[in-house]
Amino acid sequence: MLGRTADSLYWMARYLERAENTARLLAGTYRMSLLPVDDVGTNHSWENLFISDLEKRAFLENQQAFVPAAVITYLALDLENPASIAASIRAARENVRATRHVLTAELWESINQTWLEIRAMTYADIQEMGPYEFFEWVKERSHLFLGIVHGTMRRGEAYDFWRLGTYLERAENTARLMLAKSESFQRPESRQENAIDFYQWGTLLRSVNAYKTYREIYRGAPEPRKVAELMVFTPDMPRSLRSCIDEVFEILNRVRRDAPCAQKADILRARLVAGRVDRLFRSGLEKYLTEFRTSANGLSFQIQIDFMMVR
């Protein structure tokens, strides 16, 4: 396969996964915003969707304040914002367009249809259908893509690069989601017991489809340490950092065991396998997640060097 084709497949998968995760992030925040305002403050939680000063500044260049209408417009529909759902879908579509000769027709039709629909949407449309229904629609579309890929694509190189992009992006987003809530994770135990926190953790778990899993594994009401353990270290939780990196490692180890990217994946995975939640909280969750994101970015870059920049 051409290195350029591999690159497009990889990024297409990342953009699609990003669109779904942005919808999940927004859905969770939206659900929280429907609760009575507490000391956390509704607007504050919308602001937390932007996890760096850089992102906040970019937002404020376009919008006045961190209010729901502005944030949803910016993160869902604004094509000027490269991280928005619509821009992600557009970027994914451009990459599908560049590789449609190796993809199935169903996949192209599905992404093209989604782009045509979201391109025509306004915030008024989202309000009319209900924000929650909109986020569900994005998730359903993403599930449809994954289903089509799973059901129609040959298990070859194209499929591998698709999966690499999907799992690295998913890991990145789970880390991001936790960073957006890192303050709550770090709050003293004594303050964890109010009703808002109960909803907070429930919402976070639902954002990664892990609410039921949590109940099955831990029983009882969500606690921050257990939530973190589930989202970081649990190998059979599909959106945990560990399970995503397991997938990435499996692919690279099979495709090119001696490549630098396979070694980087090995190291990243080994750290997750050996990690324990107490140590994680002792050294600081935010620090850990930030380091993870740096390593994951390094891995992504190495994959591009090893496969996509053949000279």
Place this chain on the structure above:
Amino acid sequence: MMAAKKRPSVTKTSLPFDEMQLSGGGVRNAYGAYADWLQTTPPEVLSRKHAQADILFRRLGITFTVYGQDEGTERMIPFDIIPRILDAAEWSHLERGCIQRVDAINAFLHDIYHDQEIIRAGIVPAELALANVAFQPQMFGVDMPNKVYAHIAGVDLVRVGEKDFYVLEDNARTPSGVSYMLENRQTMMRLFPDLFAKHAVAPVDRYADHLLANLQAVAPVGVDDPTVVLMTPGVHNSAYFEHAFLAMEMGIELVEGQDLFVGENGVYMRTTEGPQRVDVIYRRIDDEFMDPLAFNPTSMLGVPGILAAVRNGWVTLTNAIGTGVADDKATYVYVPEMIRFYLGEEPLLNNVPTYMLRNPDDLKYTLDNLADLVVKEVHGSGGYGMLVGPSSTKKEVEGFRQRILKRPENYIAQPTLALSTCPTFVDSGVAPRHVDLRPFVLSGKQTRVMPGGLTRVAMKEGSLVVNSSQGGGTKDTWVLRG
């Protein structure tokens, strides 16, 4: 030789030839069953099918890019649900005529880049070939496998009478449109399965197989299992959809210039597993952009050194570099002579009488009759830079006159042909619209034509311009088995 100009058998006053209706009532042989169906099908059904076709094409993303508008604007070519139908006898004539023409063009190209016998015989003037901007001296003496240069050609035909077909041009560089031929058929079969059950329509879907076999057949000598790739200028090219479509249908890589490099004794593509040798490149990039070392030095689309690789016989480019010398509008005039010279046959298809405005007599005649003629740039394509006298305003005609006077050698003129019309589904219902036909001719070990081709239709009433860049649409073309 060009002085004796036979006027085509049409005048502006007579009605154009209708593909379906006989002038005295009734319908032509090929349309018998279809006309019955059309008659008994309620307009609402046609409307619904039309809307369904629109959705299908949009979902499939069958688009082309219009230059000169917003960067990367994708538009759909209007698709008409009423097919253009030819019977077996009509087709057989066209098929033989197209093969004859392309065989002669390939012989001409081999000759012009080798011994130039046709010039020495005094049939084609030397300056016409050798001073032609499309002539590539670097190809001189290069031997192409099977002596084929124009591996893929699209012959544009128009019909003015029962047996009267004219060739408008021979597209021997990088003709496009074949994906529409294939997708139009797919769409029609999806929308009207019952009609296909009633008609024995010759299938076109083996096109990609034949194309791949042809490309493999012209690999450099000694290569057993050639690697074939399709080379595109990229996603922003107007025909990108077609490039991707054909690459997928053939199961070959779709490469851009940046994916290829000339290395030791060959051309290689950059793959995830390192460099891989390439033997045949079906390129959809114009000559001038193929090699920045040999042609346009600013081209980012090409591959430095690829012309040297061709000359060394390391790789086959299809179509060959320099085929443009055979298909420009000045060389066109000589194709009937080429057929006689190389094949010893009489041409089966007519050439449109053509006035070469570099000849003072022709120039004078043209300027005197500008409002009745079609004037084209010698190297123009896509319907850009042309004048259709009868459908232009006085002001447009006068404007064009000034352009001609500045560079008369840059233009040719032809009488306005009354292109045949075919029933077409438009806003007001079913109405006749002018059509042309582009059959696709493949040359490799043997020359063959897919039964059918791309029928283009001018959607505007009375318009004679069928180019998609000028608002033309397409139809499925049915060739009925005898």
